[in-house]
Amino acid sequence: MDVDGWRRIFKILKQWGLNHMRFHSYCPPEACFTAADEEGIYLQPELPLWTGKLDAPGDEKRVAWVREEARRLIEAYRNHPSMVLFCLGNELQGQFKFLQNLLGELKQSDPSRLYTMTSNRLWILDAPAKLGEPNMPPLLDDFLVERAFWNKKEKDGMRGQTFFAESPNTSIDFSQTLKRSPLPLLTHEIGQWNAFPNLAEIPKYTGVLRPINLEAIRDDLKKNGLLSQAADFTRVSGKFCTELYKQELELALRSAPLSGYQLLDLHDYPGQGTAHVGLLDSFWDPKGFAEPAPFREACSPIVPLLRLPKRVYTSDETLSAKLEFVNFLEKPISNVSPQWEIKASDGKLIGEGKLGPINLPLGAAIPVGSLTAFLSSATEPTEATIRVSAPEACAMNSWKIWIVP
Structure with a gap:
């Protein structure tokens, strides 16, 4: 490519509010770095390692290759401003x-970017011996x-x-868990919410690759008399998938001091079966x-957040919620x-208000006040939007x- x-892909990322792309156990070509430089996207290339255990007896040639490959990647792309992060691989274990x-060698040779040992490790804070390394060295990572x-227990x-x-x-968050992190932390492969396969994608495969998985799903639906409903299955499951992504992002943003998140993917992931x-x-x-x-309402440099203890109320209750902001400007x-x-689906106003003026510092989960509304005007079952x-x-x-x- x-x-x-x-450049097309990075423009799409920005349309959806994202500013970062991780490359799962591989490093992209020069063209990618050039486009990311131009579009202002932060990149995290990785060595071609996935869950492997290195430095075992008899593994000397592989270890030498990994060390040389890391050196060559840094040397080749180090002058691209988009190469902000570098990782040794995905879910590495063992040595x-x-x-x-x-x-440590890479950081010493080029300290101009941020390094981490692996994307997602079996990270045991109080039992490092379980990882096969009784004398595990101090962390040299810049982030996790x-x-x-x-x-041991949880x-x-x-x-x-x-x-x-x-x-x-x-309301829920994982702030207490984040406090255990000794370094700035990005959450790993969040999302992964599935929608029903989009069979309208099949005609797009015009080259040597056939979408055999989609064809099999199409044929199975046809055999069972459901093919005419396929588009509805995709649309309805996709709406639910979209809502789950919104909840996922807001959960992350409510959690302080989170440094960022990495979605598994914004687009369907064709590299590991059907995802x-x-x-x-x-x-x-x-x-x-x-x-x-x-x-982008929940995926932007600045995001309003509302901590609701529940989503279903009776009309004799008073709704109370805490308002927070994220400011990554x-x-x-x-x-x-x-x-x-607060408006009902028919446009009827249930409550309204205004806070401030206030000042928003930089950071996540910044408390700015509360809102309160009486719900007695809802005299029948009502879907409303805050x-x-x-x-x-x-x-x-x-x-x-x-x-x-």
Whole structure:
């Protein structure tokens, strides 16, 4: 793929509010770095290593190759401003001494970027001997990419699957888990929410690659008399998938001091079987159930967040929620006056208010105040939307609630 091809992908990333791309156990070509330089995208290339154990007896040739490949990658791409992060591979295990030593060598040869040993490790803070390294060396990483912290008795997760253990709310976070991290942390491969396969993608395969998986799904639906409903299956499951992505992103942003997150992918992931985890198809085209603008409400440099203890209320209750902001802009913002309203699906106003003016420092989960609304005007089962906006910061976000008499 040439520079224009990469530039197209990076423009799409920015349309959806993203500014970073990780390359799972590989390093992209020069054209990618050039396009990322031009579009302002942060890159994390990796060595071609995935869950492998290195430095075992008889592994000398492989170790020498890995060390030389790392040196050559840094030498080739070090002058690209987009090469902000560098990682030795995906979910590496085993000989952490060798990996940390290699990390130290790379940092010494070129300290101009940030390094981490692996994207997601079996990170045992209080039991390093379980990793096969009784005398594990000190961390030389500049940052961590993790999905959980492990110890002898528990696993503390940092991905959205945890919110299925509770009734719907927008209050939970993993701030307590983050406090255990000794370094700035990015969450690993969050999202992974699936939609029903998009059979409209099949005609796009015009080269040597056939979408045999999609063809098999199409043929199975046809055999069972369901092919006419395939588009509806994709649309409805895709709407749910989109809502789960919104909840996932907000969960991450409510968690301080998180340094960032890495989605498994924005588009379907064709490299490991069938993984329809994207809001876009394998060609980076829309599937028809998600749009960039609503997605950016929770994926932008500045995001309003609302901590709701639940999403279903009775009309005799008073809704109370805490309002927070994320500000990852270049500088703090002064004199912001957030506005909020609650409207039923028929447009009827249930409540409204205004906060501030306030100042927004840099950071995540910045508390700015509370909102309170009486729900007694809902005299029948009602779907309502809470909308928060901050015109001075060009920010807006919204959440659905349900009210029953």
